[in-house]
Amino acid sequence: MQKFSVKGNIIFTKDMDKFEIHDDSYLNIENGKIISISKENLFKEVVSYEGNLIIPGFTDTHLHAPQINNIGLGYDEELLSWLEKYTFPEEAKYKNKDFAKKSYSNFVNRLLENGTTSSVIFGTIHKDTTLLLAEMMEEKGLKAYIGKVNMNRNSPDFYIEETEESVEDTEEFIKALASFENIKPIITPRFVPSCTEVLMNKLGDLAEKYDLKIQSHLSESRSEIDWVKDLHPECKNYLDVYVKYSLARNNLNTVMAHCVWLTDEEKEVMKDKEILVSHCPYSNANLTSGIAPVRELISKGINVSLGSDVSGGSEMFMGRIISLAQMLSKMHYVHIDETQKPLTISELFYMATKGGGKFFGNVGSFEEGYSADFLVINDKSIQDINSRTSKERLERFLFTGDKSNISKVYVNGRRIR
Amino acid sequence: MQKFSVKGNIIFTKDMDKFEIHDDSYLNIENGKIISISKENLFKEVVSYEGNLIIPGFTDTHLHAPQINNIGLGYDEELLSWLEKYTFPEEAKYKNKDFAKKSYSNFVNRLLENGTTSSVIFGTIHKDTTLLLAEMMEEKGLKAYIGKVNMNRNSPDFYIEETEESVEDTEEFIKALASFENIKPIITPRFVPSCTEVLMNKLGDLAEKYDLKIQSHLSESRSEIDWVKDLHPECKNYLDVYVKYSLARNNLNTVMAHCVWLTDEEKEVMKDKEILVSHCPYSNANLTSGIAPVRELISKGINVSLGSDVSGGSEMFMGRIISLAQMLSKMHYVHIDETQKPLTISELFYMATKGGGKFFGNVGSFEEGYSADFLVINDKSIQDINSRTSKERLERFLFTGDKSNISKVYVNGRRIR
Numbered sequence: 014m015q016k017f018s019v020k021g022n023i024i025f026t027k028d029m030d031k032f033e034i035h036d037d038s039y040l041n042i043e044n045g046k047i048i049s050i051s052k053e054n055l056f057k058e059v060v061s062y063e064g065n066l067i068i069p070g071f072t073d074t075h076l077h078a079p080q081i082n083n084i085g086l087g088y089d090e091e092l093l094s095w096l097e098k099y100t101f102p103e104e105a106k107y108k109n110k111d112f113a114k115k116s117y118s119n120f121v122n123r124l125l126e127n128g129t130t131s132s133v134i135f136g137t138i139h140k141d142t143t144l145l146l147a148e149m150m151e152e153k154g155l156k157a158y159i160g161k162v163n164m165n166r167n168s169p170d171f172y173i174e175e176t177e178e179s180v181e182d183t184e185e186f187i188k189a190l191a192s193f194e195n196i197k198p199i200i201t202p203r204f205v206p207s208c209t210e211v212l213m214n215k216l217g218d219l220a221e222k223y224d225l226k227i228q229s230h231l232s233e234s235r236s237e238i239d240w241v242k243d244l245h246p247e248c249k250n251y252l253d254v255y256v257k258y259s260l261a262r263n264n265l266n267t268v269m270a271h272c273v274w275l276t277d278e279e280k281e282v283m284k285d286k287e288i289l290v291s292h293c294p295y296s297n298a299n300l301t302s303g304i305a306p307v308r309e310l311i312s313k314g315i316n317v318s319l320g321s322d323v324s325g326g327s328e329m330f331m332g333r334i335i336s337l338a339q340m341l342s343k344m345h346y347v348h349i350d351e352t353q354k355p356l357t358i359s360e361l362f363y364m365a366t367k368g369g370g371k372f373f374g375n376v377g378s379f380e381e382g383y384s385a386d387f388l389v390i391n392d393k394s395i396q397d398i399n400s401r402t403s404k405e406r407l408e409r410f411l412f413t414g415d416k417s418n419i420s421k422v423y424v425n426g427r428r429i430r
Numbered sequence: 431m432q433k434f435s436v437k438g439n440i441i442f443t444k445d446m447d448k449f450e451i452h453d454d455s456y457l458n459i460e461n462g463k464i465i466s467i468s469k470e471n472l473f474k475e476v477v478s479y480e481g482n483l484i485i486p487g488f489t490d491t492h493l494h495a496p497q498i499n500n501i502g503l504g505y506d507e508e509l510l511s512w513l514e515k516y517t518f519p520e521e522a523k524y525k526n527k528d529f530a531k532k533s534y535s536n537f538v539n540r541l542l543e544n545g546t547t548s549s550v551i552f553g554t555i556h557k558d559t560t561l562l563l564a565e566m567m568e569e570k571g572l573k574a575y576i577g578k579v580n581m582n583r584n585s586p587d588f589y590i591e592e593t594e595e596s597v598e599d600t601e602e603f604i605k606a607l608a609s610f611e612n613i614k615p616i617i618t619p620r621f622v623p624s625c626t627e628v629l630m631n632k633l634g635d636l637a638e639k640y641d642l643k644i645q646s647h648l649s650e651s652r653s654e655i656d657w658v659k660d661l662h663p664e665c666k667n668y669l670d671v672y673v674k675y676s677l678a679r680n681n682l683n684t685v686m687a688h689c690v691w692l693t694d695e696e697k698e699v700m701k702d703k704e705i706l707v708s709h710c711p712y713s714n715a716n717l718t719s720g721i722a723p724v725r726e727l728i729s730k731g732i733n734v735s736l737g738s739d740v741s742g743g744s745e746m747f748m749g750r751i752i753s754l755a756q757m758l759s760k761m762h763y764v765h766i767d768e769t770q771k772p773l774t775i776s777e778l779f780y781m782a783t784k785g786g787g788k789f790f791g792n793v794g795s796f797e798e799g800y801s802a803d804f805l806v807i808n809d810k811s812i813q814d815i816n817s818r819t820s821k822e823r824l825e826r827f828l829f830t831g832d833k834s835n836i837s838k839v840y841v842n843g844r845r846i847r
Contacts, residue, residue, distance in 0.1 A: 082814035082816055083814075084826070085831070086825060086829075088756060088829065299760070302764070303761070303765060304764075327829040336505075336744065340715030341715075343716070344720070348720060348721065355718060357506055358505065397533070405503055409501070412503075412744040413745070
């Protein structure tokens with residue numbers, strides 16, 4: 014049985030409101046799980062990263078792997094025109110296995126080098142190449158929920174499915190992942206406008222049959238919300254469409270990206286059903302969607318995590334996503350609602366680790382029994398002449414550092430980079 | 431006389447509304463100035479960067495060199511408490527020459543590696559070490575306006591000047607820079623609350639006597655504006671204080687950072703006096719100041735440039751500053767004023783090059799007679815499997831690239847990195 018102690022300046026967020034900091038301490042790991050943190054090493058085998066920061070691996074709860082090639086492109090557009098011009102034509106290319114292999118290889122490497130050890134991922138409508146992505150992720154040792162995307166309406170001719178085919182391919186994809194260790198399938202209707210009621214219900218049936226989690230988009234931009242309203246006059250609101258057509262499973266079994274413009278009624282349902290919000294600041298800003306009221310969501314007891322939303326989002330490094338989320342929360346405070354205080358750095362770090370990690374179980378913290386998923390941060394290149402606390406060093410890494418400061422990546426106690 | 435042609439994919443903004451793109455072309459340079467762009471090389475000596483992008487060097491019109499050590503720190507604070515906790519104690523350290531030398535060396539290197547060839551810089555109140563900064567910048571071959579900061583009221587005991595000393599030191603600093611080639615002195619009252627009427631008037635006199643430009647802060651946060659109102663009931667508004675006490679010189683001779691909350695009357699004066707705005711999105715967001723109405727400012731004919739505002743701003747790379755400025759303009763459009771369209775990428779690139787370059791004369795463009803200040807962008811590390819236009823490559827470099835993509839830096843036709 015694997016047992017070892019890792020030395021360094023250990024920092025994490027058990028709770029949202031403050032960092033737990035253990036300088037010059039040991040993270041004791043047995044069989045891939047955290048046992049304890051101590052001032053002396055619990056185990057004989059010691060791996061020393063003395064002087065470096067040790068933090069939980071990041072969790073990214075919303076990103077589109079097939080959009081990796083488009084990252085950084087098209088931000089003179091808004092959501093719906095951006096989908097048509099940039100996204101759909103690119104995703105359609107993943108029918109081609111060779112194209113998919115090259116692109117997904119780049120994607121997997123970039124996740125890893127950015128220290129994103131757990132992620133919740135959209136593939137494309139193509140079963141075979143989404144499976145290829147799952148294989149590449151599994152081989153690398155990363156944790157993920159990966160979904161074959163479903164779309165059978167309001168989509169371009171070159172990138173749409175028949176209902177039966179969509180359901181059958183999804184079931185085959187689910188079965189193909191049965192033997193995977195770190196990768197799990199997730200039901201992935203693109204969003205309401207691209208799935209008929211029949212398809213949504215059938216996907217909901219699959220989720221029940223195989224006890225699967227569900228991911229989709231909710232209340233991203235105002236034009237999209239109007240569209241959903243036109244499509245579903247029988248539903249009270251956007252979220253109600255997912256509820257009515259069996260795609261809103263309870264108890265942290267559903268993650269919805271964006272949630273920028275939720276009504277009070279939708280917020281109540283989000284809370285009651287324990288649906289996880291994936292807040293995607295880069296995407297919401299790039300695509301002119303709006304600033305999600307995150308302070309209000311967390312005050313109401315809704316679970317919030319962070320997503321890069323590649324390639325609506327132009328950033329994969331969670332540190333910068335934390336930074337932008339804080340900036341947008343400050344702009345929300347100044348310009349929209351002064352009763353909603355800006356998000357603090359510890360709150361956002363929590364969302365990027367334990368908050369998103371909840372979707373995976375005991376992930377994203379260094380409490381006993383949590384997965385030993387952690388990053389070693391070497392911040393030499395951004396240190397300055399003054400001496401700084403571990404908290405300041407973490408803050409600086411998040412706000413001005415980058416992937417080059419992530420020197421080692423461990424998942425389940427195993428070094429994968 | 432130095433004459434040569436540089437080959438590459440040349441891209442710049444002569445006007446705000448579009449990129450000028452010359453693929454596989456030559457930038458012809460004589461004696462440090464742009465002569466022309468051509469499909470064949472004008473001069474026998476050719477430096478080929480074929481396949482790379484060639485863009486103007488960036489201009490950063492507002493940053494605090496002595497805050498380089500603090501970059502990325504303290505963003506759980508707002509402007510006035512941040513000044514007290516982080517900024518003033520750090521700036522006070524620059525009394526020590528050894529501390530200044532180490533810190534400024536880091537600053538100068540970071541400017542250079544980020545491709546910022548022209549900048550408008552605040553030093554500290556210390557004449558000697560601000561002069562040291564000027565020497566280091568001159569030696570490196572970078573262009574800058576550098577100011578010894580003036581503060582004689584409302585400042586901590588450990589970081590404040592007597593009026594006479596402040597004026598004398600400033601005049602000595604001005605004289606010491608007389609022989610510099612690329613570095614020029616600039617009058618630098620910190621901001622209204624930290625300078626008495628007497629000091630402001632005397633600084634205005636120096637500006638007239640030596641025909642110098644002026645830099646300061648204007649209308650950054652609401653609590654600061656209230657403070658200025660309390661201090662100067664005799665003035666119509668914040669800008670009027672600078673006007674009344676002779677610190678608002680006409681004709682692109684004054685640059686004011688921030689301008690988030692200007693009144694309509696102030697906007698009129700900004701336009702009439704041709705005062706340059708330095709828009710600092712990272713700082714305005716980090717310090718909870720607000721989103722400057724940039725679209726409105728440029729529609730009114732006010733000149734706008736971009737500033738990093740290190741260390742209120744946490745980013746020195748102009749690409750990311752362009753990206754955040756666009757994101758904030760989109761949030762302004764969605765949440766504040768739908769009549770003010772988001773800023774486009776070409777508009778922001780213009781502000782980061784020619785818009786700020788105006789303050790330096792013919793800088794920031796590749797038109798005939800402009801300074802041959804340019805960057806060679808090698809974007810291999812961020813290229814993807816699809817073929818992309820030069821415009822798309824530039825866009826991706828700005829939004830997701832970083833300093834590692836800036837492979838060469840030229841100023842006045844001379845390679846300095």
